Amino acid sequence: xxxxxxxxxxxxxxxxPLVVEKRLRALPGVRVxxxxxxxxxxxxxxxxxxxxxxxxxxxxxxxxxxCRGEIVPRHLCTPGEDTVVPASPRAPHHxxxxxxxxxxxxxxxxxxxxMTAMGHGPGMDMxxxxxxxxxxxxxxxxxxxxxxxxxxxxxxxxRVTPPFGLPLEPVLFVLASGAILYPGWPFFVAAIRAxxxxxxxxxxxxxxxxxxxxxxxxxxxxxxxxxxxxxxSVLLLVFILxxxxxxxxxxxxxxxxxxxxxxxxxxxxxxxxxxxxVEIATSEVVVxxxxxxxxxxxxxxxxxxxDGASDIDESMLTGESLPVRxxxxxxxxxxxxxxxxxxxxxxxxxxxxxxxxQIVKLVQEAQNSKAPxxxxxxxxxxxxxxxxxxxGVLTFAVxxxxxxQPLLVALTLTITVFVIACPxxxxxATPMAVMVGTGLGAQHGILIKDAxxxxxxxxxxxxxxxxxxxxxxGEPKVVQVVPAAGYDEAAxxxxxxxxxxxxxxxxxxxxxxxxxGLALPTATDFAAFEGKGVRAVVDGRTVFSGNRMLMQDxxxxxxxxxxxxxxxxxxxxxxxxxxxxxxxxxxxAVADAPRPTARATIQRxxxxxxxxxxxTGDNLGTAKxxxxxxxxxxxxxxxxxxxxxxxxxxxxxxxxxxxxxxxGVNDAPALTQADVGFAIGAGxxxxxxxxxxxxxxxxxxxxxxxxxxxxxxxxxxxQNLWWAVAYNVIAFPLAAGVLYPFTLSPExxxxxxxxxxxxxxxxxxxxxxxxxxxxxxxxxxxxESAPEVAHATS
Numbered sequence: 001x002x003x004x005x006x007x008x009x010x011x012x013x014x015x016x017p018l019v020v021e022k023r024l025r026a027l028p029g030v031r032v033x034x035x036x037x038x039x040x041x042x043x044x045x046x047x048x049x050x051x052x053x054x055x056x057x058x059x060x061x062x063x064x065x066x067c068r069g070e071i072v073p074r075h076l077c078t079p080g081e082d083t084v085v086p087a088s089p090r091a092p093h094h095x096x097x098x099x100x101x102x103x104x105x106x107x108x109x110x111x112x113x114x115m116t117a118m119g120h121g122p123g124m125d126m127x128x129x130x131x132x133x134x135x136x137x138x139x140x141x142x143x144x145x146x147x148x149x150x151x152x153x154x155x156x157x158x159r160v161t162p163p164f165g166l167p168l169e170p171v172l173f174v175l176a177s178g179a180i181l182y183p184g185w186p187f188f189v190a191a192i193r194a195x196x197x198x199x200x201x202x203x204x205x206x207x208x209x210x211x212x213x214x215x216x217x218x219x220x221x222x223x224x225x226x227x228x229x230x231x232x233s234v235l236l237l238v239f240i241l242x243x244x245x246x247x248x249x250x251x252x253x254x255x256x257x258x259x260x261x262x263x264x265x266x267x268x269x270x271x272x273x274x275x276x277x278v279e280i281a282t283s284e285v286v287v288x289x290x291x292x293x294x295x296x297x298x299x300x301x302x303x304x305x306x307d308g309a310s311d312i313d314e315s316m317l318t319g320e321s322l323p324v325r326x327x328x329x330x331x332x333x334x335x336x337x338x339x340x341x342x343x344x345x346x347x348x349x350x351x352x353x354x355x356x357x358q359i360v361k362l363v364q365e366a367q368n369s370k371a372p373x374x375x376x377x378x379x380x381x382x383x384x385x386x387x388x389x390x391x392g393v394l395t396f397a398v399x400x401x402x403x404x405q406p407l408l409v410a411l412t413l414t415i416t417v418f419v420i421a422c423p424x425x426x427x428x429a430t431p432m433a434v435m436v437g438t439g440l441g442a443q444h445g446i447l448i449k450d451a452x453x454x455x456x457x458x459x460x461x462x463x464x465x466x467x468x469x470x471x472x473x474g475e476p477k478v479v480q481v482v483p484a485a486g487y488d489e490a491a492x493x494x495x496x497x498x499x500x501x502x503x504x505x506x507x508x509x510x511x512x513x514x515x516x517g518l519a520l521p522t523a524t525d526f527a528a529f530e531g532k533g534v535r536a537v538v539d540g541r542t543v544f545s546g547n548r549m550l551m552q553d554x555x556x557x558x559x560x561x562x563x564x565x566x567x568x569x570x571x572x573x574x575x576x577x578x579x580x581x582x583x584x585x586x587x588x589a590v591a592d593a594p595r596p597t598a599r600a601t602i603q604r605x606x607x608x609x610x611x612x613x614x615x616t617g618d619n620l621g622t623a624k625x626x627x628x629x630x631x632x633x634x635x636x637x638x639x640x641x642x643x644x645x646x647x648x649x650x651x652x653x654x655x656x657x658x659x660x661x662x663x664g665v666n667d668a669p670a671l672t673q674a675d676v677g678f679a680i681g682a683g684x685x686x687x688x689x690x691x692x693x694x695x696x697x698x699x700x701x702x703x704x705x706x707x708x709x710x711x712x713x714x715x716x717x718x719q720n721l722w723w724a725v726a727y728n729v730i731a732f733p734l735a736a737g738v739l740y741p742f743t744l745s746p747e748x749x750x751x752x753x754x755x756x757x758x759x760x761x762x763x764x765x766x767x768x769x770x771x772x773x774x775x776x777x778x779x780x781x782x783x784e785s786a787p788e789v790a791h792a793t794s
Contacts, residue, residue, distance in 0.1 A: 001031065001045055001046070001047060001048075002045070002046060002047075002048045003043065003044070003045045003361075003365065004043070004044055004046075004053060004056070004070050005041050005042070005043045005044075005070065005071050005361070005364040005365065005368065006041060006042050006044065006053065006056055006057060006060065006067055006069060006070055006071065007040070007041055007066075007067055007068045007069060007070070007071050008020055008035060008040055008041055008042050008060055008065050008066075008067055009040050009065065009066040009067070009068075009129065010064075010065050010066045010129070010186070011037050011040055011065070012186050012187060012190040012202075012203055012244070013037070013187075013190060013201045013202040013203050013423075013424055013427070014037040014201075014202070014381070014423070014424050014426075014427025014428045014431070014757075015037075015194070015199060015200070015201030015202060015378070015381050015382070015385075015423060015424075015427050016037060016065075016190060016194070016201060016203075017035030017036060017037050017042070018035075018199045018201070018378060018382075019063050019065075019193060019194055019197045019199050019201075020033070020035040020042055020060055020063055020065065021033045021034070021035050021042070022197055022198070022199065023059050023060070023062065023063045023197065024042065024044060024056060024059050024060070026059075027046075027051050027055060027056070027059055028050045028051060029046050029047035029048075029049070029050025029051040030044060030045075030046045030047075030051060030056075031045045031046060031047070032044070032045040033045075034368045034369055034370050035368065036367060036368040036431050036435070037251075037427065037428065037431060038251050038367070038428070038431045038432050038435040039258070039364070039367045039368060039431075039435055040126055040129075040251075041071055041364065041368060042060070042368065043364060043365050043368040043369070044056055053069060053070055057069055063193060063197065064189065064190075064193040071262075071364065072352065072357070072360075073261070073262050073263075073264070073265060073356060073357050073360050074262050074263045074265065074267065075264075075265030075266070075267065075282040075283060075300065075301075075334070075335075075354075075356070076282075076283050076351055076352065076357070126248065126251050126252040127252045129248055129252075130245060130248035130249045130251075130252050133186075133241060133244050133245040133248050134245045136182065136183040136184075136186070136241055137183065137238065137241035137242055137245050139178070139179075139182060139183050140179045140180070140183035140184075140234065140237055140238050140241055141238055143175050143176070143178040143179035143234065144175075144179050144231075144234045144235060144238050146175055147172060147175045147176060147179065147230060147231050147234055148231060148235070150162060150168060150171065150172060150175075150231075151168075151172060151230065151231040152231075169220075169221045169228060170221065172217075172221070172228065172230045172231075173217075173218060173221050173222075173230070175230070175234075176214060176217065176230035176233065176234050179234040179237065179238075180210060180214050180233065180234060180237055183237060183241055184206070184210055184237050184241075187203045187206040187207060187210075187240075188203070188206075188207055188211070190203035191203035191204045191206065191207035192207075199382070200382050200385035200386055200389075201381075201385060201423065201427075202385070202422075202423050202424045202427075204385055204389075205385060205388055205389075205418050205419060205421055205423075206237075206240060206419070208389065208392070208415075208418045209236060209415045209418035209419040209746065210233050210236055210237050210240070210419075212411070212414070212415055212418070213229055213230075213232055213233035213236065213411075213415055213746070214230070214233045216228070216229075216411060217229055217230045217233065226407065226408075227408050229408070229412070232412065232415070232745070232746050232747065233746075235746075235747040235750070236415070236419060236746045236747055236749075236750045237750075238750075239747060239750035239751045239754055240419070240750050240753070240754055242754060243750075243751075243753065243754015243755060243757055243758055244754065244757075246754070246758040246761075247424070247428075247754075247757050247758050247761050250432070250758065250761035250762055250764075250765055251432075251761065253765055253768075258360070258363055258364065258367065258439055258442075260443075261356070261359060261360050261363060261442060262360060264298075264334075264335035264356055265282055265298065265300055265301070265334050265335045265354070265356055266282060266297070266298040266300050267281065267282055268280065268281055268282060268300070269281075269282045269285050269289075269291055269300035269301065270291065270292040270293075270294075271285060271289045271290060271291050271292070272289075272290040272292065272344075277292055282300040282301065283351070285300060285301050285347055285350050286347065286350060287347055287348060287349070287350055288346060288347060289346065289347045290306070290344055290345075290346055291303060291344065291345055291346070291347055292342070292344055293310075293332075293338045293342065293343055293344075293345070294338070294342045295310070295338060295339065295340055295341065295342060296337075296338065296339075297337075297338050298335065298336070298337055298338070299312070299332050299333065299334055299335065299336050299337070299338060300334055301334040301347045301349060301350045301354055302331070302332065302333055302334050302347070302348055302349035302350075302353075302354045302355055303331070303332055303345040303346050303347045303348045303349075304329060304330070304331055304332070304345055304346060304348055305326055305327060305328055305329065305330050305331075305332060305343050305344070305345045306328070306344050306345055306346055307328070307343060307344040308327075308341055308342055308343030308344060309325070309326060309327035309328070309341050309343060310325075310326060310338050310339060310340050310341035310342070310343050311323035311324065311325055311326075311339040311340045311341075312324050312325075312326050312332060312336050312337065312338055312339060313336060313337040313339055314333060314336045315336075323339050323340075326343075331348075332345055333354075333355045333356070334349075334354045334355065334356050335354075335355075335356040359442065359447060362447045362449060362694065363438055363439065363442045363447065365449065365450065366434070366438040366447070366448050366449055366450055366451070367431075367434060367435045367438050367439070369434070369449075369450035369451045369452065370430075370431075370451055371430050371434060371451035371452060371454065371455055371717065372452065372455065373429075373430055373455070373717060373721060374429075374430040374431060374434075374451065377426045377427065377429055377430060377721065377724075378427065380426055381423035381426045381427050382423075384421055384422075384423045384426065384728060385421065385423050387421070387732075388417060388418055388420075388421035388732075389418070391417050391732055391736060392414045392415075392417040392418045393414070394736075395410070395413050395414050395417050395735075395736045395737065396410045396411065396413070396414040399413055399414075399737065412745070412746060413735070413736065413737050413743065415746045416735040416736075416743075416744050416745065416746045416749045417732065417735040417736055419735075419746055419749045419750050419753055420731045420732070420734070420735040420744065420749035420752055420753055421728060421731065421732070421753070422724065422727060422728060422731070422752075422753045422756045422757060424753075424756075424757040424760075425720070425723065425724035425727060425728075425756045425757050425759075425760045426721070426724040426725070426728075428720070428757060428760045428761055428764075429717060429720035429721045429723075429724050429760055430451070430717045430720070430721070432720070432760065432761055432764035432765075433713050433714075433716040433717045433720060433764045433767060434451045434454065434713065434717070435764075436713075436716075436764050436765060436767045436768060437454060437709055437710075437712070437713030437716075437767055438451075438454075440709065440767065440768060440770065440772070441706070441709050444702075444705060444709075444772050445695065445696035445697050445702065446693065446694075446695055446696075446702060446705060446706050446709060446772075447693065447694040447695075447696065448692070448693050448706070448709075448710075449691070449692050449693065449694070450692070452692075453676055453692035453693055453710075454709075454710045454713050454714060455710075455714060456657070456675050456676045456692070457659070457676050457693070457706060457707050457710035457711075458707070458710050458711050458714050459657045459675070460610055460657050460658070460659045460675065460676060460707065461610065461611060461656040461657045461658070462610065462611045462612075462613055462634065462651055462656045462657070462658050462659070463605055463610055463611070463612055463613070463658075463659040463660075463661060463678075463703060464613040464614075464615050464634075464636070464647075464648060464651070464658060464659065464660045464661065464670075464674070465612065465613070465614050465615065465661045465700065466615050466616075466644070466660075466661065466662040466663065466667050466670075467614050467615065467616035467618070467623075467626070468506055468592060468616070469662075469663045469680070469698065470595075470661050470662065470663070470680050470698075470700055471594055471595060471598045471614060471626075471630065471700060472592040472593060472594050472595060472598075473592060473593050473594070473595055475506075475592065475593075476506050476507065476509075476510045476574065476590045476591060476592035477510055477513070477514075477590065477591060477592075478493075478510050478511060478513070478514040478588055478589070478590055479573065479589050479590065479591045480568065480573070480587075480588075480589040481493060481514075481586065481587070481588050481589070482561065482564050482568070482586060482587040482588075482589070483585070483586045484559070484560060484561055484583075484584065484585045484586055485560065487585050487586055490518060491586075492578055492585065492586035492588065493511065493514055493515040493518060493588070494515060494518045494519065494520050494521065495521065495538060495543060495578060495580070495585075495586075496511050496515070496545050496576065496578050496586075496588055497511050497512050497514075497515035497518065497520055498520045498521045498522070498523040498536070498538055498543075499523045499526065499534055499535070499536035499538065499543050499545055500512060500534060500545060501520070501523065503528070503534060506590075506592070507574060507576055507588075507590050508534075510590050511545075511576065511588060511590075521538050521539060522538070522539075523536040523537065523538050523543070524536065524537050524538075525537040529546065529550055529553075530640060530641055530642060531549075531617050531639075531640030531641050531642070531643075532546045532547055532549050532550040532553065532640075533545050533546015533547060533550040533576070533577075534546060538580075541580055541581055542580070542581065543578070543579070543580045544556065544577070544578070544579040544580075545576050545577070545578050545579075545588075546576065546577060547574075547575070547576070547577065547617075547619070548565070548575075548577065548619065549638070550577070551577050551579060551584065554579075554582075555582070556577075556579045556582055556583070556584060557583075557584070558577065558584050559583065559584055561577075561584050561586075561587055564587060565577065565587055568587065568589045569619055569621055569622050570621055570622075570625070571625075572591070572622050572625045572626055573589040573590065573591050573622070574589070574590045574591070574592070574618060574622065575587055575588070575589050575590075576588040576589075576590065594626075594629075594630065595698075595699065595700060597699055597700060597701040598630055598700055599629075599630050599631060600701065601700040601701045601703065601704055602630055602631050602632060603631060604701075604704045605703070605704060605707075606631070606633070608704075608707065610707070611633040611634060611656075612631075612632050612633050612634070613632065613633065613634035613635070613636055613651070614626070614627055614630075614632045614634070614635055614636065615636040615639050615644060615647060615670075616636070616637055616638075616639065617637075617638065617639055617640065617641075618637055618638070619637060619638060620635070620637040620638060622637075623635050623636075623637035623638075624637070634651075641666045642669075644660075644662075644666075644667060644669060644670035645669035645670045645672070645673040647670070648660055648670050648673045648674050649673055652673075652675070657675045658674050658675050658676075659674055659675065659676040659677070659678060659703075660673070660674035660676075660677050660678065661678040661680055661700065661703055662677075662678075662679065662680065663679070663680060667679075667690075668690040669690075671690040671691050671692075672690045676692045676693060677690055677691040677692050677693070678691060678692070678693045678694075678695055678703055678706065679691035679693070679694045679695065680695045680697075680698060680699075680700065680702070680703070693706050705772045708770075708772060709770065709772060712767060712770050713767060716763060716764055716766070716767050719763060720760045720763055720764065723756070723759065723760060723763075724756070724760060727752075727756045731749075731752065731753075735749055
């Protein structure tokens with residue numbers, strides 16, 4: 001299975017994506033489709049053995065929309081170009097194992113499977129579509145002004161006569177045709193396209209309202225005697241065009257975050273080829289290339305520094321504005337900015353494998369995902385259009401046949417009903433908020449994978465932190481060595497380091513760091529016991545290093561070191577017991593400092609009504625001591641790695657909505673089990689499948705930011721949905737003349753309808769003003785200002 005996001009330009013109404021979704025789902029091999037009006041794209045999960053991007057693109061085009069192919073970051077394209085052909089090694093499918101690609105049989109001018117950089121290219125992007133809608137509005141307005149003076153809708157003092165003695169109605173016909181046919185053409189096409197695919201959208205109502213008024217007036221001009229109302233039809237379209245122009249401008253603003261991500265990496269890179277420095281397109285850099293970066297330059301692709309050092313701004317990745325010092329052996333990320341020194345590094349990830357490309361992919365998929373409320377709103381929008389048509393027909397029947405009103409009155413009220421219904425507001429209510437919210441999160445290093453995660457984050461009752469690496473720094477140090485009688489510290493450290501060699505466990509790393517410079521004996525027959533410790537044979541004798549559970553499992557008594565072990569654990573130290581030949585010969589105490597923002601994060605979560613749990617493999621006494629210092633509500637101690645998911649399920653079985661915060665490695669099952677999984681400190685590994693939210697920084701404060709962002713986004717979604725529902729409930733009776741003699745004209749209805757859609761879009765954009773920061777005690781908590789927790793340990 002492969003997931004891709006394809007460009008779909010020329011959406012005219014928020015329900016147009018339903019046409020694309022319906023068509024794409026009918027293709028063989030397509031499993032999931034979510035199209036988004038706000039992002040003008042569609043995310044598709046498909047079996048590449050059965051279909052390909054060329055078929056997806058053709059299906060979109062068959063619906064009548066433009067599609068330039070997959071949306072990829074700008075650095076995958078050749079400088080000056082807007083597409084990357086599928087045969088390119090930079091194309092996404094070349095970087096995903098096990099995939100088969102079928103090259104498109106495209107002509108010279110038909111790049112049937114090209115990838116396009118968002119916001120560029122031969123088709124119209126959202127900015128261009130907004131300009132096109134503005135131009136159509138201005139054309140319609142230019143023709144409408146003289147119509148208004150020729151037929152001033154009852155304001156006789158403004159009336160003028162046609163020039164040169166021309167008859168009035170043919171002049172109005174010519175002017176109205178200019179005001180309606182070209183400016184309204186996108187709506188008419190969208191309506192016919194939607195009807196062909198069994199979808200009812202706003203364009204259908206525009207066609208019914210404007211088309212009915214225009215065609216009735218044409219008939220009155222040339223075929224039969226009746227009053228015409230060209231002026232009402234053109235004014236109606238003018239206001240509709242104005243509303244859609246403002247709406248498209250809002251859409252363009254909502255996509256600013258993803259466009260910024262697309263353009264982060266530089267278009268060119270300086271690499272060493274045959275001993276000579278050459279400048280090539282970033283899209284041509286290959287794994288292993290030696291890349292040169294000078295002060296002020298952007299880093300083109302991911303890699304590892306081989307020579308030199310510098311301060312690097314990685315805010316695009318982590319949201320952290322302070323530069324990070326990088327030197328020999330450190331990893332650098334494409335799209336980040338080199339601040340001071342020059343350095344050389346070798347490329348490790350290029351094309352769609354880079355961290356930036358993965359971030360863009362996550363954000364695209366999140367923006368195109370649909371919240372549960374949106375699925376309901378999509379269905380409601382369809383029924384709303386049908387209701388408008390039915391109510392419009394009933395309005396005509398009641399006013400014309402039952403109440404005996406003139407044809408013009410009945411027709412005017414019918415058109416008013418058609419035009420005042422606003423399924424667009426319902427269709428825009430959640431996608432705009434999700435798009436702005438996920439984009440804002442990406443700018444702060446918070447990658448939310450889908451809209452459902454936004455909704456679930458708001459409902460959390462308990463957030464579980466895996467202690468090491470989340471609440472603590474994850475860099476424990478040996479703070480004390482206690483040898484038994486007859487042994488010294490160096491001997492204990494050397495023996496422990498020998499059997500810990502090759503292990504990446506945090507205690508093993510701390511022991512090996514402390515034992516640097518010591519001569520280590522040779523260890524064989526190494527064995528690890530998950531969550532307990534290790535065993536090996538040194539000089540023919542069996543040696544254990546681990547916690548009390550490991551000692552108990554092997555019937556090893558602590559002997560004279562029992563009291564010292566209790567004391568160290570009571571002080572919050574993690575203790576490795578070193579035993580040989582069935583006897584404990586030494587203790588190594590390890591401590592891990594808490595993160596500076598840990599206590600403030602816990603306090604903030606509790607202020608939000610969320611309980612905080614800490615999960616650790618430490619003994620209960622140590623865990624309780626740390627929990628008391630940090631103010632943690634629930635302690636889950638002596639938890640083996642394989643038991644983490646079960647502990648999360650226990651909390652869920654108690655009726656809690658549970659969030660799990662872990663490092664995304666041994667916490668993966670627990671992250672999957674949780675209602676919302678937060679992978680913290682993901683660094684460049686952004687493709688963590690087990691988590692719902694990826695936090696790029698190793699800072700627990702970002703969990704609060706993610707929840708704050710989710711709550712703010714959900715508030716906007718609810719505000720928009722309530723407005724959309726309330727507007728339509730009130731609008732229909734007014735338009736149908738229920739409050740006669742107070743009635744609405746089609747022009748006022750058009751203003752109300754367009755204004756409703758624009759209001760929803762603008763309200764979503766207000767989310768950009770959200771300041772993502774944890775406030776506690778009236779101040780913003782940062783790494784520098786967060787309360788320190790002295791002497792807390794792992």
